[in-house]
Amino acid sequence: MANNLLKGKRGIIFGALDENSIAWKTALKVKEEGGSFTLTNAPIAMRMGKINELAKACDTEVISADATSEEDLKNLFTKSMELLGGKIDFVLHSIGMSPNIRKGKEYGDMNYDWYLKTLDISALSFHKILQTAEKLDAMNEWGSIVGLSYIAAQRSYPDYTDMAQAKAMLESIARSYGARFAKLKKVRVNTISQSPTKTTAGAGISGFDVFFDFANMMSPLGNATAEDCAAYITVLFSDFTRMVTMQNLMHDGGFSSTGITQEMVDRLSK
Ligand SMILES: NC(=O)c1ccc[n+]([C@@H]2O[C@H](COP(=O)([O-])OP(=O)(O)OC[C@H]3O[C@@H](n4cnc5c(N)ncnc54)[C@H](O)[C@@H]3O)[C@@H](O)[C@H]2O)c1
Numbered sequence: 069m070a071n072n073l074l075k076g077k078r079g080i081i082f083g084a085l086d087e088n089s090i091a092w093k094t095a096l097k098v099k100e101e102g103g104s105f106t107l108t109n110a111p112i113a114m115r116m117g118k119i120n121e122l123a124k125a126c127d128t129e130v131i132s133a134d135a136t137s138e139e140d141l142k143n144l145f146t147k148s149m150e151l152l153g154g155k156i157d158f159v160l161h162s163i164g165m166s167p168n169i170r171k172g173k174e175y176g177d178m179n180y181d182w183y184l185k186t187l188d189i190s191a192l193s194f195h196k197i198l199q200t201a202e203k204l205d206a207m208n209e210w211g212s213i214v215g216l217s218y219i220a221a222q223r224s225y226p227d228y229t230d231m232a233q234a235k236a237m238l239e240s241i242a243r244s245y246g247a248r249f250a251k252l253k254k255v256r257v258n259t260i261s262q263s264p265t266k267t268t269a270g271a272g273i274s275g276f277d278v279f280f281d282f283a284n285m286m287s288p289l290g291n292a293t294a295e296d297c298a299a300y301i302t303v304l305f306s307d308f309t310r311m312v313t314m315q316n317l318m319h320d321g322g323f324s325s326t327g328i329t330q331e332m333v334d335r336l337s338k
Contacts, residue, residue: 073306074103078152078208080144081105082135082197083162086118088267090216091162093298099126101302103158106148108133135163135193141200148206155208158305161197161215161238164190164269166231172274175229183230190234191241198245202252209254212305215242216297217259217316219324227274239316246314256313260300263291263320285331287321 079098083091084107098105107123107130114132123130131147133140149155167182194215201207220228221235239259246257264270264280284291292300300319303309318324 070100070102073101073302074098077103077157077305078154079103079105079156079158079305080108080148081160082108083160084109084119084122085113085116085268088294089162090262090265090267090294090297091160092122093294094160094162094301095122095126097298097302098305103305104128104152106131106151108144110134135197136188138196138200141196142204145200145204145206156201156206157208157211159197159201159213160301161194161213163193164231164234166190166229166234168230169272173229178230186230186234187237190231191237194238194241195245198241198249198257202249207253207255210307210310211253211255212309213255213257214301214304215259217261219261219320221261225279242316243314250313258304258312258314259316260297260319261316262297263287263323265294265297267294283323285335286326286329287323288326288329289321292319292321
């Protein structure tokens with residue numbers, strides 16, 4: 069049921085690759101709630117062509133941008149304001165990629181050029197987006213900027229390797245830039261720490277199915293889905309969360325507060 073939560077608001081959504089992407093579900097939800105936005109992804113992802121289907125369904129346009137390129141980001145913000153007819157109210161950073169994970173490198177055998185790429189794509193890009201928005205004075209007052217994180221920022225997971233550092237950095241950027249943007253323009257900056265979710269990025273991590281099932285069993289409400297995440301992001305873009313900023317918000321069915329569940333006790337007792 070739509071409530072027009074985002075009526076009159078304009079935004080930019082990064083990271084919709086296919087219908088499983090959290091950004092894809094978010095675009096549909098934001099549209100349903102009356103928001104208007106542009107879509108963007110890296111040139112290589114654009115070649116898959118899927119994002120154009122989403123743009124059609126959302127009656128919008130795709131502007132290609134590599135989130136590590138300041139020039140691309142400047143072009144993206146400038147064109148988005150032109151197309152949407154004004155300054156921006158919300159931005160979703162839904163970007164993650166580790167060449168080390170892609171190539172199956174172990175944590176004791178990292179390629180450091182790739183490590184830096186992981187940090188650039190998955191974390192520093194968040195700072196670049198925020199800084200571009202500030203320099204272009206692209207944000208409206210009380211705007212909302214959200215990045216997507218994972219609990220590997222706080223806890224160790226064997227196959228998450230350099231992405232764990234990227235997520236820790238992403239969350240730290242939200243706190244530091246959140247303080248700055250609040251003072252400058254009353255813009256809020258948060259990260260959402262999402263449950264394991266079956267998407268292209270998620271499934272790229274070896275052992276994913278096991279820690280998906282483990283998290284599900286260890287979360288009293290079960291794992292949060294991509295649709296649940298899209299709904300939460302939409303609320304964070306809305307005026308109902310105007311005083312929430314500089315937070316890493318757990319969206320995990322209770323996983324992060326759970327010691328052990330009865331389900332797990334029963335399972336291990338067998
Ligand atoms: N899937 C999970 O289990 C899970 C859990 C917690 C957090 N997250 C986070 O959610 C976010 C979205 O991931 P997803 O699970 O929807 O997977 P996804 O693979 O659908 O999305 C990742 C996106 O990052 C984009 N991207 C990669 N390099 C880029 C670049 N240089 N410039 C611009 N875009 C680039 C990809 O094209 C893709 O659209 C990521 O930050 C991910 O780490 C995912």
